[in-house]
Amino acid sequence: MLERVGAPMLAALAGVGEVSLFGLRAIREAFRPPYEFREVVRHTFEIGWKSTPLIATAGFAIGAVLSMHTRASLERFGAEAMIPAGLAMALVRETGPLVTALLVSGRVGAGIGAELGAMKVTEQIDALEAVAVDSFKFLAVTRILACVLALPLLTTIADVCGIIGGYVAEAAISGMSWQLYFNRAFSLIEFRDFIPATLKTAVFGMIIGTVACYLGFTTTQGTEGVGRTSTRSVVMSSILIIVINVVLVRLIFFLFPVRS
Amino acid sequence: MSPPREGRVAARPDEPAPAGRSASADRPGGQGEPAIRLEGVTKSFDNRKVLDDISLDVSEGTCFCLLGRSGTGKSVTLKHIIGLMKPDRGRVFVHGKDVTELKRRELSDVRRSMGFLFQNAALFDSFTVGENVAFPLRRHTDWPEHKIRETAKAKLADVGLADDFNKMPADLSGGMKKRAGLARAMALDPDILLVDEPSAGLDPITGDEIDELLVALKKKGTTLVMVTHNIPSARHVADELAMLHEGKMIARGTAQELDRSDNALVRTFMRSEGAG
Numbered sequence: 001m002l003e004r005v006g007a008p009m010l011a012a013l014a015g016v017g018e019v020s021l022f023g024l025r026a027i028r029e030a031f032r033p034p035y036e037f038r039e040v041v042r043h044t045f046e047i048g049w050k051s052t053p054l055i056a057t058a059g060f061a062i063g064a065v066l067s068m069h070t071r072a073s074l075e076r077f078g079a080e081a082m083i084p085a086g087l088a089m090a091l092v093r094e095t096g097p098l099v100t101a102l103l104v105s106g107r108v109g110a111g112i113g114a115e116l117g118a119m120k121v122t123e124q125i126d127a128l129e130a131v132a133v134d135s136f137k138f139l140a141v142t143r144i145l146a147c148v149l150a151l152p153l154l155t156t157i158a159d160v161c162g163i164i165g166g167y168v169a170e171a172a173i174s175g176m177s178w179q180l181y182f183n184r185a186f187s188l189i190e191f192r193d194f195i196p197a198t199l200k201t202a203v204f205g206m207i208i209g210t211v212a213c214y215l216g217f218t219t220t221q222g223t224e225g226v227g228r229t230s231t232r233s234v235v236m237s238s239i240l241i242i243v244i245n246v247v248l249v250r251l252i253f254f255l256f257p258v259r260s
Numbered sequence: 261m262s263p264p265r266e267g268r269v270a271a272r273p274d275e276p277a278p279a280g281r282s283a284s285a286d287r288p289g290g291q292g293e294p295a296i297r298l299e300g301v302t303k304s305f306d307n308r309k310v311l312d313d314i315s316l317d318v319s320e321g322t323c324f325c326l327l328g329r330s331g332t333g334k335s336v337t338l339k340h341i342i343g344l345m346k347p348d349r350g351r352v353f354v355h356g357k358d359v360t361e362l363k364r365r366e367l368s369d370v371r372r373s374m375g376f377l378f379q380n381a382a383l384f385d386s387f388t389v390g391e392n393v394a395f396p397l398r399r400h401t402d403w404p405e406h407k408i409r410e411t412a413k414a415k416l417a418d419v420g421l422a423d424d425f426n427k428m429p430a431d432l433s434g435g436m437k438k439r440a441g442l443a444r445a446m447a448l449d450p451d452i453l454l455v456d457e458p459s460a461g462l463d464p465i466t467g468d469e470i471d472e473l474l475v476a477l478k479k480k481g482t483t484l485v486m487v488t489h490n491i492p493s494a495r496h497v498a499d500e501l502a503m504l505h506e507g508k509m510i511a512r513g514t515a516q517e518l519d520r521s522d523n524a525l526v527r528t529f530m531r532s533e534g535a536g
Contacts (some may be wrong), residue, residue, distance in 0.1 A: 118385075126344050128384035131396040131444070132371040134364065 020234075022217075023210035025066065026144045029137050036142045040052060043146035047108050048153055049250030058103055059158035063165025071173060084185035087166040092189055093197045096159040097209030099244060101204035104151060105237040109212040112143050117226040118214020125217070140217065151205035152198050159194075194243065196252045203248060204241050210238040293356050294340055294418045295320040295452055295483040301350035303336060310336050311347070312507035318500075320451075323474065323484035325498035327491075327529060330503040335379055338454045341485060342376050344365050354452065372400055375450035379457050379487075381441030383429040389416065389440045390425035393511040396447045415443040418473060420466065434461040442470065459490050471496050491532055503529060 038239050070083050070090075116139060128135040167181045212233040219229045264374040272478060294317035310333040318324040326334040339345040340352050343359040352359050354370050362370065383392050393412040397403060403411070416422055419439035429437055438461055456475065459467035467490065474497045478484055488494050494501055495515045502512040503526050511518050511526040518530050 031533075033290040116365060121384040122385070123378050123380060124384055126339070127378060127384065129344055130342055130374075130376040131399065131448075133399055134368070248380070 012053040015236075016240075019211055019214045022140075022214040023144070023206060025136070026141050026210060026213075029134075029141050030145060034137075036138055039138065039142035040149075041146045042145050047056045047104070047143075047146050048150035051107055051150070051154055051227035053106055054103060054107060054156060055100055055154045055158050056161045057101060059091075059161035060165035060168075062095060062099060062158075063087065063091060063167075064169040065164030065165075066095065066162070068173070070074055071170070081184065083170060084166065084176075084181045085188045088163055088185040088189050089193065091162040091166075092159050092194050094249070096162055097155050097197050097201045097204070098241070100155045100158045101151060101245075102238055104147070104154060104205075105208045106234050108147065109208045109233045109237045110230045112209065112212035113215045113219075114226055114230040116140075116143075116213060117219035117229035118223075120217060120219045121222050121225060136217075140209075140213035141191050143213055144206060147205035147209035148202045149205070151201040151208075155198050155201045159198075170195070192256050195254055200245075200248045200252065203244065207240045207244065208237045211240065218226060263296070263432060294318055294353075295355060296324075296485065297353040298337070298340070299351045299353070301337075301340055301347040303333070303340070303345065303347050309507045311340075312506075313350070314504075314507075314509055315350075316502060316509065316512070318483055318485060319476065320483050321481045322499040323478050323486060323497050325486045325488060325494040325501045326504060327488070327494060328504035329500055329529075331490075332505055334504055335456050337504070338376070338456055338485060338487060340454075341454060342371060342374055372448065373446030373450055374454065375448065376451045377438070377442045377445040377453075377455040377458055379438040379460070381429075383432075383437055383440055383444070387427045387429075388425065389421065389427050389429060389432065392429070392440060393443045393447050396444065400448060412443075412447065415446055416440070417445045418446070420469060427451065435463065438462060439466070439470065442473075450482065452485070453477060454485045456487045456523060457489065459488065459493050465495065491530060 065085060067087050070086050071080060074080055074082055074086070116125070119139070125139065127134045128138060149231055166185075167176075167178060170176050170181060171178070174246070215229045215233050219225045221228075269282070296316075296318040298314055298316050301311050301314045302309065302313060314333075314337065316324070321485065326337060328334050336345060341354065341359070342349055343352075343362070346360055351361075355373070357366070357370055359367060359370055383389070387395065390409070390412050393415050394408050397408045397411055397533055401408070413422065413425055416425060419442050421436060421439055421443065424432065424436065424440070429440070438458065442455065442458060446456070453474075455474070458470050462470060471493050474484060474486070478497070484497070486494070486497060500513065501515055501518055502509050503518065503523075504510070505525060508521055511521050513521075515530070521527055521530070
């Protein structure tokens with residue numbers, strides 16, 4: 001029994017350990033020349049700009065839905081005036097960062113995993129090495145850095161679109177003006193709410209990039225393996241994001257205590 | 261006897277030596293040292309010995325051909341030479357440097373003097389054919405863009421793909437991919453060219469043209485290590501041949517010596533026409 005439960009647990013822990021070592025190597029290599037600035041910019045554009053429609057749409061819809069749910073709850077206490085502030089706080093502190101990370105892990109993580117996996121099984125990674133290019137730095141470090149840079153920007157877009165979505169829902173139901181909504185939304189929000197919550201998504205970006213690149217680099221068994229890499233990349237990074245988010249939230253509360 | 265060859269692809273002997281190409285006397289290791297030497301190389305995958313105590317040396321400016329049935333470790337040998345694989349035991353020297361011991365940067369320096377044509381070409385599928393050939397030039401020269409493009413086009417013309425610069429690899433046939441891969445391998449005019457089944461998937465005429473190109477490169481001083489199943493091609497291009505079987509080198513010598521081998525498998529192999 002212990003063996004049946006313990007073996008998969010050990011395998012999972014070993015996997016996390018290997019991904020962590022891969023990530024640490026990426027951090028170390030990122031600070032060593034030669035620097036691949038052009039590739040980082042190209043991938044940041046690919047990951048960031050091309051994810052913007054998805055993130056903006058999702059942020060808008062979530063803002064609208066949250067607004068409607070919040071209204072349904074707060075109406076019972078006659079506290080409808082708190083809807084914009086509550087919505088903005090929920091979006092900026094937690095919903096925006098987490099939803100953005102999970103969506104990017106689905107779109108980008110699967111893409112990176114499949115792309116690198118295909119390169120691995122068709123010997124393109126070996127071909128890079130054969131032309132004296134450091135494949136780890138050229139393929140993995142650049143994509144991981146791009147994820148780290150893109151996530152906070154995308155989260156900001158999700159937050160803004162979510163607040164706009166909340167306004168549209170609120171205006172449709174109560175006819176609240178934009179100016180009043182805006183004033184109320186930002187009445188409780190401070191930079192200390194926005195900065196740590198948004199910057200933590202850089203950690204999520206690191207997780208998405210590292211997991212996808214690690215799985216891509218270790219892909220075996222042809223096209224079947226590429227498909228498996230793509231799926232595992234999304235599953236593994238999503239689980240890690242959700243679990244590590246708990247630690248990061250605790251850390252943020254410790255470093256930036258909520259004022260009573 | 262080899263058929264007469266009038267290939268439209270041809271190396272250009274008058275072409276100036278580009279990036280990093282050095283005269284053989286200036287190369288690391290100096291004259292007299294073999295360009296490539298393997299000493300007792302042994303490699304296993306999943307407890308299966310693919311290479312078993314393989315030793316060989318290749319003199320500069322010659323062509324060494326590895327023969328053998330599929331799965332006998334020929335491609336693995338090439339990957340050891342360029343440092344993509346490390347032997348479980350033994351050493352691999354390129355221009356006198358043990359590539360199994362080199363640090364990444366030193367290994368990169370050695371690789372810059374080598375070109376590698378992969379068995380499946382391994383073109384970067386997100387780049388055009390031209391970008392594939394230009395890629396090593398972009399990475400390792402400080403040439404202006406127009407010179408990089410001109411050189412890439414010239415290399416593609418050498419393999420008969422002058423009109424395919426802007427095509428994507430997915431739009432090429434298997435044989436065309438192979439030729440584009442060869443153009444990329446030749447981009448930096450390497451001292452050593454490792455070619456894995458260069459004529460596989462090519463029609464006989466284009467295969468002959470590629471053979472002529474390899475002969476011309478050899479005449480210019482390039483050291484070639486070729487893996488092939490195409491015996492007529494091996495006879496035409498190679499100075500020395502070796503046959504691998506079940507991880508061991510069972511024969512080595514000139515084509516004529518292998519024709520007279522005591523080993524029946526070697527004689528049978530040498531009598532075959534091969535399918536490229």
